[in-house]
Amino acid sequence: MAIGVKVVKRPEREVSYLRATLQGMALTFSHLFRRKVTMEYPEEKSTPEWTISPRWRGTHRMLTDEQGRAKCVACGLCPQICPANCIKLVPGEDEEGHRYPLIYEIDEFRCIFCGYCQEVCPEEAIHVGVHYENSEFERGRFVYDLERLCAQTHPVSTLWDPSDPKGE
């Protein structure tokens, strides 16, 4: 069985196991003293090299007006556009004819964090947030109601702007 294997003639300095070993040892030794890239997470949440992106889409936040009421006017656009069907909205109306949400719930487990709700909202009320620490003791706690959504304080996500694709 003649398999033609072409053997490349290389100089010693390229094929020597010994020299490669010594070079490798020197390299690993120099790495012992280099600056470490580890970010010690719970204590350090951002370093000069890495901060969370302002376009990060995390758990939602409902913005409120001056009186502390939710800005939402219960137009129904967000449950309409939501691809995961995770927003539950029951509209209500007060004596003056202002619409407001009677029930507004987002199931964060169903949510796929596409950010369409924020994009579609005419009142800039519902937003996805720059937030990622969401642990709870019960599954039920992941259905955020209106009160909880209004009480969130984390920064809201900056949506991608087609006219300014790099966010400048």
Place this chain on the structure above:
Amino acid sequence: MSPELKGYLLLAALKIIVVFTAYNLGVMLVIWAERRISGFIQDRLGPNRVGPEGLLQSVADGLKNILKEETIPGEADRVLFFLAPVLSFIPALILYAVIPFGAPLPIEFDGVLPWWTIVGPLLGHITIHGPVPMVIADIPIGLLFILAISSLGVYGIVLAGWSSGSKYSLLGGVRSSAQMISYEIALGMAVISVFLLAGNVTLSEVIAVQQESVWFVLALTLGFILFVIAAFAETNRLPFDLPEAEAELITGYHTEYSSMKFSMFFIAEYSNVITMSALMATLFFGGWDIPFTTWDEGEPSVAKWAATVVMFALKTGFFVFTYIWVRWTLPRFRFDQLMQLGWKVMLPVALGYIVLIATVVWLLDRAGVERGVGYGLILFAVNLALVAVFLWGLDRGRLLIGASRQRARVVS
């Protein structure tokens, strides 16, 4: 029992307890060091959460492993399966019994120990006289004992591979036996060169000879290099960790092991590393000898004892560091390369080396050169030349050729 015998027994028991404890603490520290240093080499931090700088990481891991479920494969040979982890751990521990770890400690005691020592009143009158050698058993066959026991370590691995009833484990065991047998010879040959100079196989005598002349790393440089390579193979550490080989054998012989039995293999690996490092320090780096001074060789005192113990720990620590450093630098050999290196390089070189060193020693003795520093330096010069030739040959000989090259030679 005479008071002297009682004193001797008490001291022996104390030494065993202290050395056993220190040794296991050392294993814990080495495991921690391995993980931290590997982290540093990879620009990470490594475990640093449990205790200060992560020092207690091994304790946490040990606790976790004790609490884990033990699985025994249905195919396993139960007796051997239980015996194997023990068998791989014990030889490393026994080996340590003959390695001296410090200058003798002067203790003079005659009477009854106070009641709070608990054993004091039970023992009654005891006598401890004169400098106590800092070695558990300074047996007259020290080096032979080491050669005999260190080859027992392979049984643990082979039995583990055999009794698991798994093909990967068995392959690991088979590789291990082949590897250990090949490198055992080179290891023994390297040690024989130490016999030639020390003229004695007791380890305390080996150290004494090195104190009088030069460290054997100078007088037997090539022997030291051979010993180090063989020791790496003996302890199954990278680049010779073929019995474990995560990639192809799924950690080889201990694939089927879980919980504390797995931990035992882990501990055994690191205790082997410590023992081999201690041996390198003892055989070639003067043991507990402090270099550039003769202060430590005079009348025994507590200060000398403490200083020499620290010195020995430092030397051992240096070799342990080298082990870790090499592990995180070099990739694993292929099995045929390993065998090639063992049989075609290590064995002939070691054999030729013994002949050469024996000839030089004979010639020097014939010429009437005093055994001392000058004698050592002449040998050092000879060794430098030998090392140069050896390295030149390794560098040029293409001893580690690729599989494609071998086939190409057959074809053409």
